[in-house]
Amino acid sequence: MRTYNISPLWRRSTIGFDRFLDLADGARHGEPPCNVERLSGDRYRISLALAGFSPDDIAITAEQNKLTVEGRKSDNGQRKFLYQGISSRPFKRQFALAADVRVEGARFDNGLLQVELVREIPTATKPRRLPIDTLTASDVQQIEREAA
Template identity: 40%
Template sequence: MTRMTALSNPLLLGFEDIERLIDRAAKGGGDGYPPYNIERIADPNDGSVSDLLRITLAVAGFSRDDLEITLEDKQLTIRGKQQDDKARDFIYRGIASRQFSRTFVLADGIEVKSADLANGLLAIDLQRLEPERLIRRIEIGRTTGAKANGT
């Protein structure tokens, strides 16, 4: 049995990859930890609103060595794993020290520019590159009458 989706329309050819991306995004929702923001940031050159995006994750207690950022097949994954400090004897532990994995699916043309960690916030800057506009004329081939009639 074939699954019908909005992208199954016969006029939308070759959009199977988008369906797979939507499925991956839905599965990567996670449990809400760590919290994050996504914002459009001003262009550093002129201060205008641009195609620069920033994902900021609250990762208090994690060091650079505890964090890993990977980009594979349009999927940006941020993982955090802290080493448990056996030398410390906690009376109360309210600061989370659990591992996490947060995934973002990026569209075509989105490029990861940088990642910085400061004051417990991990900031990942992204930029949307302007796609090249392409117009191509398709020539119509000439066929003989016999070939066109199927004989």
């Protein structure tokens, strides 16, 4: 199977996620597959395919600029497989996030883990409109009047 890197084509629309996408580009093939979606201007979703895992088998940790998803199947070894195509080995997947990205929540449904992200621009860096003051006649003081 041939793999093509198309990241240069869609990098322009990922402000603040460059490090995050670099990590996704270099992801190992043994880890659970994932999608990164832009839902709107400042909302994103990471989806991981975790077939065979339950919500109790998954741990999500959000630290400063990093999201970690870990999974460990709680299997007591009593199952006898003739063929095992669904991976149940432990995994750890980390995503580097931009400084202004906050993890909003996660949900697990039908083997798909979805982590919601929001980009929040700090108030100090947002552009703001400044009012323009004008001087009125009462604000103007005449310092000295010369006699002609």
